[in-house]
Amino acid sequence: MKKELLIRRSILAWFRKNKRDLPWRKTGDPYAVWLSEIMLQQTRVETVIPYYNRFLKAYPTVHHLAGANEDHVLKLWEGLGYYRRALNLHQTAKIVAKDYEGVFPGTVDELQALPGIGRYTAGAIASIAFGVRAPVLDGNVKRVLSRLYAVKERIDRSDVLKRLWQIAGELVSPRSPGNFNQGIMELGARICLPQNPLCGGCPVKQCCEAFLHHCPQNFPVQKAKKTLPHYEVVAAAIYKRGRFLLGKRPPGGMLGGLWEFPGGKVEAGETHEQALKREIMEEMGIGIEIGEHVLTVDHGYSHYTVSIHLYRCSHIDGRPRALYHSEIKWTPKSQFNRYSFPAANIKFFEHL
DNA sequence: GAATCGTGGAT
DNA sequence: TATCCAAGATT
Structure with a gap:
């Protein structure tokens, strides 16, 4: 046969x-x-x-x-x-x-x-x-x-x-x-x-x-895999009158459509505080005061790994605008379960 | 053709 | 603990 x-x-x-x-x-x-x-x-x-x-x-x-x-x-x-x-x-x-x-x-x-x-x-x-x-x-x-x-x-x-x-x-x-x-x-x-x-x-x-x-x-013969880069990331739990300021990530990109605590990469030479204030100004156009460090989460994405440092923050000046996100919203923790979050963000919840 | 795009279980 | 990698698609 x-x-x-x-x-x-x-x-x-x-x-x-x-x-x-x-x-x-x-x-x-x-x-x-x-x-x-x-x-x-x-x-x-x-x-x-x-x-x-x-x-x-x-x-x-x-x-x-x-x-x-x-x-x-x-x-x-x-x-x-x-x-x-x-x-x-x-x-x-x-x-x-x-x-x-x-x-x-x-x-x-x-x-x-x-x-x-x-x-x-x-x-x-x-x-x-x-x-x-x-x-x-x-x-x-x-x-x-x-x-x-x-x-x-x-x-x-x-x-x-x-x-x-x-x-x-x-x-x-x-x-x-x-x-x-x-x-x-x-x-x-x-x-x-x-x-x-x-x-x-x-x-x-x-x-x-x-x-x-x-x-x-x-078999099969695969191509060699390159090691993933690692980044330090800061994120802000901006809290005011029982609500946190969340952003919906823009469609088309990484984690598109999911909600998150705003933040971003720490650039070379920056402190966490500098990076977080810069990111929140860039993304939402507001000034914040940085409070206590809540926790740091290590997480692996598909093509890089991160350590995300979450800080409790307070809103100081400016009206928040969605300069990066497709939408932003003040949200009480009791309503987090209505929105979809990246796995790394979910690790934050029980510490807030 | 090479990068990008998540997560968690197995080893 | 670190690495691999799973019923791929899109740009």
């Missing part, structure tokens, strides 16, 4: 017996499949499950989501990370509700034209929800294929990616594309692990060049 056909059948058979009972596998609703795929981007299955369930309960259909308030959507996304996904999700819901009358398109090209849906996600939705024979190539599939075919070149090379998409397209089952795609991803997530793969339980080990050469750990 041809290698590709053997791989296809073996993975389908393995998946049929070993697939996890995940909430998005109980439905064929394209809306639910789409939601799960967006949430699963760069995010672990176990992390997504509770978010997915809460989200679907709050917005059972694309129409509910299309009519939702953005702060509410971001609140349901709070803690999931990559918040632009939530904003794109909201945008796509509006487009589907309006331009498609609430019915998701079923082709890869139409799906990929929607905000937040790239080649992987379009293939996943088309194959899983619509039975289209479209391949997927995520981190799992890249790893599985790079081992099956002993790909010795770096997998971030465009020519290598092109070849992997080509292979994935040949492997995907014409009759059960959704099951095959989920199967090869599940194989990568549970058997063909990045470190110490469980080759003994692998249904395709006899087809796997890396296994046959006893070197699965050599």
Whole structure:
């Protein structure tokens, strides 16, 4: 039997017996499949499950989501990370509700034209929800294929990616594309692990060049990762008459749409006090007096790490304006739970 | 093509 | 403790 056909059948058979009972596998609703795929981007299955369930309960259909308030959507996304996904999700819901009358398109090209849906996600939705024979190539599939075919070149090379998409397209089952795609991803997530793969339980080990050469750990070949820069950041808990001055971060950038205590990076040669007064003047046009240091939180973002030093502050002069944020608001602590905050800010709450 | 964009669990 | 990295998309 041809290698590709053997791989296809073996993975389908393995998946049929070993697939996890995940909430998005109980439905064929394209809306639910789409939601799960967006949430699963760069995010672990176990992390997504509770978010997915809460989200679907709050917005059972694309129409509910299309009519939702953005702060509410971001609140349901709070803690999931990559918040632009939530904003794109909201945008796509509006487009589907309006331009498609609430019915998701079923082709890869139409799906990929929607905000937040790239080649992987379009293939996943088309194959899983619509039975289209479209391949997927995520981190799992890249790893599985790079081992099956002993790909010795770096997998971030465009020519290598092109070849992997080509292979994935040949492997995907014409009759059960959704099951095959989920199967090869599940194989990568549970058997063909990045470190110490469980080759003994692998249904395709006899087809796997890396296994046959006893070197699965050599694949995939990744590019070297650079160490993340670290910054010192100051933030202000500006308090007046029972309320804190919060800002909503502008869309498009880091943590876009989330609320925060204002502040910013400490520049070279600055004291914390100097940096905080400068930042608050730049961002809100007001003068402040710096009070006690509340606490310092160490936090890692996607491409840098920070130590955020929070200070209690009082408003001295000027009327606050949203010079940086899209919106600012004096907010009592009792209402913080209505807004979505970055994880690092949430660590502040119990100390205020 | 290389940067940007979060978070928390595993090792 | 430090590092890795997970069902990627966008610019």
